[in-house]
Amino acid sequence: MTDQWRAVDHYLCDHLIENDPVLLGALARSDAAGLPAINVAPNQGKLLHLYARMIAAGRILEIGTLGGYSAIWLARALRAGGRLVTLELDPKHADVARANLDAAGLHDRAEVRVGPALASLDAMIAAGEAPFDFIFIDADKRLIPEYYERALTLARSGTLIVVDNVVRGGAVIDADTADPSVEGVRRFMAIVRTDRRVTATAVQTVGIKGYDGFALLIVA
Ligand code: SAH
Ligand code: DHB
Numbered sequence: 420m421t422d423q424w425r426a427v428d429h430y431l432c433d434h435l436i437e438n439d440p441v442l443l444g445a446l447a448r449s450d451a452a453g454l455p456a457i458n459v460a461p462n463q464g465k466l467l468h469l470y471a472r473m474i475a476a477g478r479i480l481e482i483g484t485l486g487g488y489s490a491i492w493l494a495r496a497l498r499a500g501g502r503l504v505t506l507e508l509d510p511k512h513a514d515v516a517r518a519n520l521d522a523a524g525l526h527d528r529a530e531v532r533v534g535p536a537l538a539s540l541d542a543m544i545a546a547g548e549a550p551f552d553f554i555f556i557d558a559d560k561r562l563i564p565e566y567y568e569r570a571l572t573l574a575r576s577g578t579l580i581v582v583d584n585v586v587r588g589g590a591v592i593d594a595d596t597a598d599p600s601v602e603g604v605r606r607f608m609a610i611v612r613t614d615r616r617v618t619a620t621a622v623q624t625v626g627i628k629g630y631d632g633f634a635l636l637i638v639a
């Protein structure tokens with residue numbers, strides 16, 4: 420089945436996603452620097468871009484930068500004068516992301532902050548950072564619930580939150596799996612289940628990244 424998922428994804432991307440030298444260059448630079456190819460797929464990046472445009476996002480927070488591929492999609496959706504902050508643990512990843520954001524002409528509106536995202540988030544909260552319109556959670560899956568709590572603190576009523584990788588090939592419902600990344604997703608789901616602070620859904624996805632899914636939440 421995965422061959423077909425892949426082929427259909429290529430078909431969809433071929434028809435609907437512009438062949439953008441900046442985005443292709445970002446992936447090439449990430450690959451050359453040895454970063455893992457775990458960025459969102461082009462059609463997923465564009466989905467994030469469209470979500471951000473639907474809500475006319477002026478302030479976007481990303482948790483988990485990698486080489487800045489999704490950050491480029493998101494920053495390009497910012498309304499005039501908007502800002503994207505993206506958090507990354509690995510200084511090498513952050514360097515590649517900065518180079519990619521520079522090459523995309525986005526250095527004036529996109530900022531990469533290096534360090535463990537929990538510490539960066541706590542520092543932002545302590546500093547009284549203004550609320551974000553859109554928050555994309557895509558870092559260490561073991562810590563999704565902790566990122567989620569901080570995201571809520573950095574949100575306002577109406578903020579859109581997207582959480583990547585909540586299905587993991589179906590492992591999320593595999594009772595025999597004690598993978599800490601899967602446990603992170605389950606802890607998150609258990610919180611959201613009764614969480615009156617948000618309205619949430621989640622959708623399974625297949626394609627060039629295999630079988631996974633994302634959660635979509637709006638803050639009450
Ligand atoms: N959003 C990116 C992909 C992110 S991959 C894209 O789609 O293009 C996950 C990233 O989270 C990796 O770069 C990894 O180094 C980073 N990461 C892992 N643990 C982290 C932590 N504790 N704090 C911040 N970033 C972390
Ligand atoms: C991994 C991380 C991701 O954010 C993703 O979308 C796919 C895979 C990973 O760490 O393997």
Ligand code: MG
Nearest residue numbers: 457557583584
């Ligand atoms: Mg991801």
